[in-house]
Amino acid sequence: MSKLIKICALNDIRPLGSRIVELPGISAGPVAIFRTADNDVFAVEDRCPHKQGPLSQGIVHGKSVTCPLHNWVIGLENGEAAAPDVGCAKSYAVKIQDDDVYLEAAVDETQQVAVNE
């Protein structure tokens, strides 16, 4: 079943910035929530497909982030590394409603998940 999980208010993230959230039950490691200049919001696991660099700490431009460790460019829409590099970070669907950011996640009913209320 898919569920909307409230993550934060849009304004908790700076434009061209990112924050990290732990989502036990949904993602093994931290997930980075990015905000672009156009106020689009994306969620990508905070692990670069190259050598696990924290993508949340990179520079955001367009709909991409440049990894802080060795400058791979990762697309925020699907987590794919830009050519010529090859690799993919897991991405998650997000939604903005009334200036709040929600994660759309398939949730296993029996598991504990974090929910913001």
Added chain:
Amino acid sequence: MNMMMTNSPKQLQKQRLVLIGNGMAGVRTIEEVLKANPELFDITIFGAEPHGNYNRIMLSPVLAGEKTINEIMLNDDDWYAENNITLHKGKTVTKIDRVKRQVIADDGTVAGYDRLLLATGANPFILPIPGADLPGVITFRDIHDVDQMLAAASEHQKAVVIGGGLLGLEAAKGLATQGMDVTVVHLMDTLMERQLDETAAKLLQQSLEEQGLEFLTGAETEAITGEDRVTGIKFKDGTEFATDIVVMAVGIKPNKALAEKAGIHCERGIVVNDTMQTYDPSVYAVGECVQHRKNTYGLVAPLFEQGKICANHLVNKCVLRYLGSVTSTKLKVTGIDLFSAGDFTGDDTTEEIVLRDPGRNVYKKLVIKDDRIQGGVMYGDTVDGAWYFQLMRDEIDVSDLRDSLLFGKAHLGNSGHGEQNQISGMDNAAEVCGCNGVCKGDIVQAITDKKLFTLEDVRTQTKASASCGSCTGLVEQILASTVGGDYSETPNEKPLCPCTDHTHEEVRRVILENDLKTIPATMRFLEWRQPDGCAKCRPALNYYLLCAWPADYKDDGQSRFINERVHANIQKDGTYSVIPRMWGGTTTPDELRAIADVADKFNIPDVKVTGGQRINLLGVKKEDLPAAWADLNEAGMVSGHAYGKSLRTVKTCVGSEWCRFGVQDSTALGVALEKALWGSWTPHKFKAAVSGCPRNCAESTIKDFGVVAVESGWELHVGGNGGTKVRATDLLGKVKTVEEVLEYARAFIQFYREDAHYLERTVHWLERVGLSIVKERIVENAELRKEYAERFIFSQKYAQFDPWQEQVSNEKATRDYEHLKLVRKLAS
């Protein structure tokens, strides 16, 4: 887009662009057009050859059996289809009707155009001698020629190549590799006389002879003999000998016949202006068929540059201009390292510096005029070719480098690579890039498989020289020996990043002249291609704005690299390191206690003394940073900017206070210097040191700004580097007082701040602009020096604060260090 099309029927019809000549320059131009505006044109291409566009320069390796035709295709049929290009393969255009705006091919195909692009290349020159049309006489220009040569090699034994230039030698070597006995016949006394001086030519001839080629120089061919096919060749002096084939490689001539017939103005080639436009405004031309400002070109690099500029005008952007190119050459013969550029003969107004080492079989010559390199030849050791070429194109004053110039850039300090100067002798398995573990073979393979032509492409694709950059010279030479010339752009004219065509200089100038005070305003004004740039340009713009408007500019944290954004160095596991400032390398028991307490309190796993005379707390979690800083602040410590493009450390030695040799108080000066310079942002990191006597225990002579105490005062040194390439400083001058040291230091750092490119360390900046200009402004002109120093002091009013304290005291800022918190709850 769709709406526009339905609303206005005019938009329905795209403009028609027709290209004549499906070769390297023409198709590259089309690629540039598609990159700039894929929607603008309906594109039709005519090519006389029955192939897609292929890499003509790789015909030599194909002939030598090192490559197959398939491996050298640049654009296959799918590429044309994917880009909706109508390709007429194997059709030669025989007529251009400029009135009807149509081109007509030999099979009757007609295509109308709004814009016409001519890229008909060049034709091999055929000596007008008897027998030149006999079967067995072959030129070396296209796939068909190579097929003919390969067929001949399998049936016959003896070959003569007429022409001892680049093309002739590559053909000769290829045929020899195919097992033929090859004699090269050359009109002049020495080979490649347009690229080599006599000495280098002799060395070249010697090693080609060792590889099995024979030479006949100073020989004028009179006729080719034979009845049904070639059987021999005859010279003016009466000698004659037998051969089965003759390859004519005596030069090329621009293919302008079609244009001429259509009434387009031609001289040696089709004449174009700086926008690559012919005398007919709707007709453009690029490539070997073109004559621009009296010059024609026969190498790919300048043709690609023309293509880029031509495309810029075809899509109506109209900002670029072609100003001509300076080219360099590299012979693509395995086992031979040879590089030549510019004017290498000189005259009575020039000087020569020559290095000759018969033992190593190395010869290098540079021709210098008014302290600028005019040209040069290198044989045997070409690793510095690209560097000399760059100094030449940028017209750098080399007077300061002169005494060691010929020893190459490696001589300026190159940790570890000093020995490896001969590309040809390098094993494919030899590691070229130590940072990314890239071997020579990987690079060569990427260049040929991925069709790379520029250093930037090689960097992106292989990562070679993409990190610390110390192997750049090697990579450039591998590239050059694979594609036959230097393909890097002139650094001064290099765009700041792929988001723009403007250079660092232009951007800085425009910011000042137009009162641009934010990154978006700058990007809008300069029509950046990406609305919020990339990770390369944003930090650069942020710095340029900050340097231009110290009082007004609001720093943009999101445009800074993570280290500068969070005032700590990111580590490979995502934790951070924290280095507080220790003024001039001094500390106190209280500070040490506070550091120890912070390490305990935040469970910091590692404490290490740095190479910069201070202490590093390693492995701090991001969330803990503000609290750790607060404790350090409490003990009176501030950020050490170990993460910044800014002043790092000022190292000192004990000096006259304790040391039996010390002649001045170096520690006190070091502290004063650090207090004067800290906080300021610089194009790259900036390090200083003060030693108490010429024994130089603080290593002042490998710092950006180094001070060495002498009896009579202080020696000032600049432009040193202890990193990737070790380079000792240049002496700027000598002063008497501490106040003077500070003024010179402020003036120097400010000049560097205002002039260098972002991410250019003082050593590279000085090598680019020359020490003389620094001396002129900072040493010789007291007035200017004061102005620079004052501008620095003014900017420090806005820069000298502790960023840690600023973050700690700002709730909105500290929030960024925390994870977002969710309330834990069972799923329902």
